[in-house]
Amino acid sequence: MEPQVSLRLGENIDSEVAGASRASSVVDVVGNSSGRISFDRDDIAVEPHEAGYILEDVPHLTHYMPHLPTYANPIRFNPAYSVVKQYFVHVDDTVAEKVICHKGDPRGTHFRRAGPRQKVYFKSDEVHACIVTCGGLCPGLNTVVRELVCGLCNMYGVHKVIGINGGYRGFYSKNTISLTPKVVNDIHKRGGTILGTSRGGHNTKKIVDSIEDRGINQVYIIGGDGTQKGAAAIYEEIKARGLQVSVCGIPKTIDNDVPVIDKSFGFDTAVEEAQRAINAAHVESESAENGIGVVKLMGRYSGFIAMYATLASRDVDCCLIPETPFYLDGPGGLFEYVEKCLKENGHMVIVIAEGAGQELLSESFHSTDTKDASGNKLLRDVGLWISQKIKEHFSRHTKVKITLKYIDPTYMIRAVPSNASDNVYCTLLAQSAVHGAMAGYTGFTVGPVNGRQSYIPFQRIIEKQNKVIITDRMWARLLSSTNQPSFINTKDETEDEEDEEHPLLHENDYCSLSSSTMPAPICRAGSLPSQHKKKKPGLFKKLSINK
Secondary structure, eight states: OOOOOOOOTTOBOOHHHHOGGGTTSEEEEESSSOEEEEEETTEEEEEESTTOEEEEEOOBGGGTOTTOOOEEOGGGGOTTTTTOTTOSOOTTOEEESOOOOOTTOOOOEEEEEOSOOSEESSOGGGOEEEEEEOSSOOTTHHHHHHHHHHIIIIIHOOOEEEEETTSTTHHHHSOEEEOOTTTTTTGGGSSSOTTOOOSOOOOHHHHHHHHHHHTOOEEEEEEOHHHHHHHHHHHHHHHHHTOOOEEEEEEOOTTOOOSSSSOOTTHHHHHHHHHHHHHHHHHHHHTSTTEEEEEEEOOSSOOHHHHHHHHHHSOOSEEEOTTSOOOOSSTTSHHHHHHHHHHHHSEEEEEEETTTTHHHHHHHHTOOOOBOTTSOBOOOOHHHHHHHHHHHHHHHHOSOOOEEEEEOOTTTTTSSOOOHHHHHHHHHHHHHHHHHHHTTBOSEEEEEETTEEEEEEHHHHHSOOOOOOTTSHHHHHHHHHHOOOOOOOGGGOOOOOOOTTSOOOOGGGOBOOOSSSSOOOBOOTTOOOGGGSOSSOOTTOOOOOOO
16 A cells, blocks of 8 residues: 655655655655655655646755855855846746646656855855866866856855866875866866866765865766766765765766756767768768778767767768667678668768677677776777678678778767867856855756756766667657668567557656546656566567556
8 A cells, every 4th residue: 555645835755755765865745735645666656736746856955954054145246147137046946857748747857946046055265165077088077177166266256176186086095286267267178177087986985084174065076977876975975974065966978878967068079079980981981882981989878979970960871879789680680781772872881889789799709798997887899890790791791892991989079178069068067066056955966957957866867877769759860861770680579569549658758547537647757667668679669558
């Protein structure tokens, strides 16, 4: 029997009732005076009356230090912002996670809107902030660092900002770097990060000891999902010690695989830079008889860079990503399609994400998984492997002589400075992070949700990875652009029953339909009940709907 909880406007759900897996998020029900809440393991479902919605709130320093004083926001005295009407964000402003809904659907999940508040919980001259960059490189890292420093100093009058050198281990093993607007003035024009970076090296106790010993009270952590998990652990340790320290994460991944947010910084630059490699492959393949250009792009688990670079190029004949399995031999296989393209056009370009086809490589080399310092699986070079397989196929099974050129710009596209679009985006991220920390929020990450900067609990960022939905229209646009087949072996496909009364739901918008007249419970995005999980990955797989 599911527990029932009576709620009042703005009342928090007890984390013990919500479950340990959700304890890091504060969930409010906003709307009318009451609602029925049901909990099912990791998922929280709400059936609010009329206009109610779930607010996935972020922690605040006053949750464990209730008597902290507040101060007037110094921005109001800054002449640069005095002309802005309604510059301050109301404390009750929220951003909807989903903006598309069907008639009768519940309002869904909201997040705190990012931006400056009228009251802050730090005096400017008492702030001692630190910034750290972790993990792999990404265009825009220096821009985020620059705008964090300039935001703290120019908007809030902060004078003490330091950079942690070399990632997490720099907290306890290296000297810090003093950061001022003058020091960071031109760093956005460079690739990489002036702070240095590394993988691994996370020791929560040593890091928090360093934070406490140095008198740091604002921590800005820039990195991917592994880094954000580390940031969440740092926040929990700081909370356990009762320290007045705000911990803010800024999600960074060139692969664009961070969930919830619209996109990650550096992604636009990476797609733009990938065009140079694709254009080179196209020129090489066009200039030779039966020319084939193979380009490997980044994308360990998600194929967004490969997909968007392919769509932007219009010169790609085949795009292979981790989300879509493929096979080489036989009818409908990759080799058959390559032969067809060469026969019809005399040349072709293949773009492949680094994480695509890894199961085929494992079978070919009989290898076992190994991991790097961040816990990521080390991948074999699928671009080199597939190039060799194509050469072997044509030399053994056909009389066609091919000219194949393999281009690997993997690290070139992440080491460049960010473009104009990403520079603006990084500015918004950094300033939103500063506003949140000064307002006393902690244990959160920042990012755009439906175009609006929001404060998101760490748990929502680290619970899964964003992946290309191959039943989505964007993937259909790619198939239309390349004219490639699905590469799905028909003997492995199984047909799932589809309910004719309801349209096929987007996998990230899945909700259970019941016979009740009440609105359907909200399921966590991408978390399908076990009986609805796909048995085998496939391009045209149907999602069944619960009656």
